[in-house]
Amino acid sequence: MSFRYSARRLRAQRLRATPNASRAVSTPWPCRGVASTANAEKVLFPGALNSEFTNTLSFLRPSKSKDAIPTYRCLNQYGDIIDESVGADTTDEEALQLYKNMVTLSIMDLLMFEAQRQGRLSFYMVSAGEEGISIGSASALHPSDVIFTQYRESGVYLQRGFTLAQFMNQLFANSSDHGLGRNMPVHYGSKELNIHTISSTLATQIPHAAGAAYALKLQNQGTVGRIGAPASGEQEVERVAVCFFGEGAASEGDFHSALNIAATRQVPCIFICRNNGYAISTPTSDQYRGDGIASRGAGYGIDTLRVDGNDIFAVRRAVKEARRLALEDGGRPVLVECMAYRVGHHSTSDDSFAYRARVEVEDWKRRDNPLTRLRKWLEGRALWDDAREKELRAGTRKDVLRAFETAEKQKKPNIKNAFTDVWEGVTEEQRAHVAEMADILKRYPKEYDLDGHEGGAGGLDELLQKK
């Protein structure tokens, strides 16, 4: 952009003339306007202050490095704690609840996938293989932390208290749906649970999380009063923003710009990447050539960890520690890459056996998955057995189906919701459109089936009356 050079030059002059104290305080890496002296050991270029001179011509070649970033875990595949001094870092009741939530999620997924196949839902996406990531990380956060998700994090909602009824209302887009029937299935959102509504556009939520984290930072500092009172009984705590995304979404420009701005503004934000090996049909080998997503963190100056996503205890410990780091010294971003395998199809619109072998999927299901690993640990501590498993599964199945049937029977939202909430109020232009649509509905009643909607074809009347 051609005019920028001038700005840079002027700024340097201004800085020299009037050193701005407040700027120096808030900038973690003050840009020094000092050229290197003749016999300086370090370069002192403003763009890389700690770079030392070298006489060796040697390119940094990650492709030649044999060492990938290690993957942190607490539990092995057999459900054994690896480091007894650390332990599971959880109480028995907590562990049981985590397990129950994982089972609930997997049963809901199974039933809803089937419901879509029967044509009772328009769309669905399962979390199979990634239940530990969403449930584990959500359990490590404070309920008032603000969360942004991609779409394969239903476990976050479940762990935070989103009810089966609320899931089903959204899936059926009925009149109780928080989204008022506007979004595709699986695009959940909840104000009470501090989770922003999902949008289909990939990675757009990543810079949102950085911006939200900046708002939280100002609130943590008391620069701005807390926006939205804490829920009743909830203690006011310092908050972080948390953002989930897949490894495919991390290829979007928004990922880059978000991590960069999060680092320059030092915001308390935890970026959690679910690296499950595939973005629809695209394997990671076509997605990137670096060492996963974690290797990028350092490039942005962000504290980073790679975690075994099938190990819910490892995810919990990682996110707990990430939260502590994120709030340290007023705030900083942290990146956590959770390794997993997408056991299910990408969505109900995808047949993944078109691009990967069935045996590969079966192998992952059998060899390692977050549910069985935790179950083995629970069984090892005599907290769980086949009878309880059977009872839990049967009970949950019933609960899901009951919620499903109730939601399916409920009416669709009032058709006025097609027009409201675009702007704060209904505009004159919209009012004209509503009037025209209402006229069409009146003169061609048989062409539209609106009886299933609350208020039927008369739903628009309310908008026409208000002026």
Place this chain on the structure above:
Amino acid sequence: MAAKTPSMRALSRYLLRPQASLHPTRPSKPHSKQYSAAAAGARLNVPLEYDSTPLLNHTSKSALANPELPEHIRKGQTKRINLYTAVNEALRYALQTDERVLVFGEDIQFGGVFRCTMNLAADFGTDRVFNTPLSEQGLVGFAIGAAAEGLRPVAEVQFADYVFPAFDQIHNEAAKYRYRSGSTGVHCGGLTIRMPSGSVGHGALYHTQSPEALFTHTPGLRVVVPRSPVQAKGLLLSSIRAADPVIFMEPKILYRAAVEQVPVDAYYLPLDKAEVLKTGKDVTIVSYGTPLYTCSAAIAAAEKDFGCSVELIDLRTIYPWDRETVLSSVKKTGRAIVVHESMMNAGVGAEVAATIQEQAFLRLEAPVKRVAGWATHTGLVFEKIIIPDVTRVYDAIKKTIDY
């Protein structure tokens, strides 16, 4: 050596001659002879006279006569300032009165490349007024997130020409946030995105664009273009206060050129009303931003030459726009012309013309004429024949009246 010295001097003398500066941060005369000199013998396409145009308030009295201003403002003081200073004053007032307001963008902290954010970082601290990395999608996405958590960010895109990396964030996210959040009630309405736009005489392909029509095709956004310092201050304050995301496009050629008396205290102008700048009975001209000055000059010449009477309307808010004011004018005059800088096809003029055709069909005595940029890019030296000028508006009035 001896021979070279005089020629070097001659060269530097030549280079030091006053000429238009490409440098937006340095005081320049946007209408210096270098790039907008009138052709020899030109009568219509002469440099615009901002010092005497009736569109600006040259006296305190005329500024305070504005019926849209509240009573206490109309009894108050005014001060002669240009458009960038008016923007600066609005930002300053917003920062002072609302702790939730943030101002950020590329090169904001030292005052901005157009000086709109001068002294704000020093006075309000770099927690609230700060530089962002050079990424439009990043800074707009960041602003949306901050707005969704209750702040009122005023993000700046350095030139409207560079808003496109953020188009996805604006169109798919900012505009749809409230709608998709449904009954949760979460929205990013505190968001305002400022961007300098429009022609500047020598901006070529990427310092000239007026992409407002792209945003008027997005439900959920408000698009505002001020024409003067008074408007810039009042409309920007309303935009920051509004509960909808606002795209605020500042005609950069007016930053220094448009100088007028502006009320010292803060005031708000409506975001859904057009302004009738001059009443007339034969033809209505609808425009916004810089071309209003072109229209005003063309009207003066046309009224003198043809003895006609032209009504001039400033749309101000391009979306949602004030259909009522435009239609009642056209129903009176029976003729309409729409003028804007950006390309004609699917521009704002297309929407205004189609609405007039639909709502005032029986009153029309001539086709609605659009005077707009041609279907091309603004090549550096061709701006003078691409951006609507006084001659083209003058001729449009002539043709519309003679139809």
